[in-house]
Every structure is written in C-alpha cells, then in structure tokens.
Amino acid sequence: MKFLNKFNSITAGANVALLMMVANAQASDWAAPAKSLFKDLETGLVDLAAMVVGVGVAGYGIWAVLNGRIDYSRLFHFLFGGALIFFGPAAARSLLGAG
Numbered sequence: 001m002k003f004l005n006k007f008n009s010i011t012a013g014a015n016v017a018l019l020m021m022v023a024n025a026q027a028s029d030w031a032a033p034a035k036s037l038f039k040d041l042e043t044g045l046v047d048l049a050a051m052v053v054g055v056g057v058a059g060y061g062i063w064a065v066l067n068g069r070i071d072y073s074r075l076f077h078f079l080f081g082g083a084l085i086f087f088g089p090a091a092a093r094s095l096l097g098a099g
Contacts, residue, residue: 042089053082 057078064070 046085046089049085050082053078053085057082 057075060075060078064075
C-alpha cells in the first residue's frame with residue numbers, strides 16, 4: 001500500500017510538471033521557428049515553380065512557332081498552373097486564417 005501512495009504522488013508530480021511545461025511552451029511562442037521555416041520554404045518553392053512555368057511557357061511558344069500552330073488548351077493549362085502557383089499559397093493562408 002505504501003508503494004501505491006508513492007506512485008500516486010510521483011504521477012501527480014509528473015502531471016504538474018508536464019502542465020507547467022505546456023503552459024511555458026504556449027507562452028513563449030514555441031511555433032515561431034516552424035512558421036518562419038514554412039514561410040521561407042513557401043517563398044522558395046513559389047520562386048522555383050515560377051521559373052519552371054516561365055521556361056515552360058517560353059518553350060511552348062518556341063514549339064508553337066516551329067510547328068505553326070498553337071494548342072490553346074495546352075497554353076491555358078500552363079497559364080492556369082502559373083496562376084495556381086502564384087495565388088495558391090496566399091489563398092490557402094487566407095482560407096485557413098494563418099496569416
């Protein structure tokens with residue numbers, strides 16, 4: 001019986017310590033490094049994807065000139081993909097209320 005009393009007091013002490021750590025973490029903005037990481041990652045990926053779409057549109061333009069015809073549905077897909085790359089992250093942030 002004496003063991004159970006010690007075990008209960010150890011468990012209660014651990015719970016109090018855990019609650020204090022959670023409260024301290026919430027007060028000290030513990031998510032700031034992750035937020036800055038995702039912001040930098042988003043900016044880098046948007047810049048990279050914008051270059052890829054730009055090269056794709058330029059390459060498609062050269063291909064269209066050499067073949068003498070423009071496939072408007074393919075061109076629309078390039079432009080729609082570019083619009084999603086530029087406006088997608090901002091729309092997701094505003095819809096989720098994260099920024």
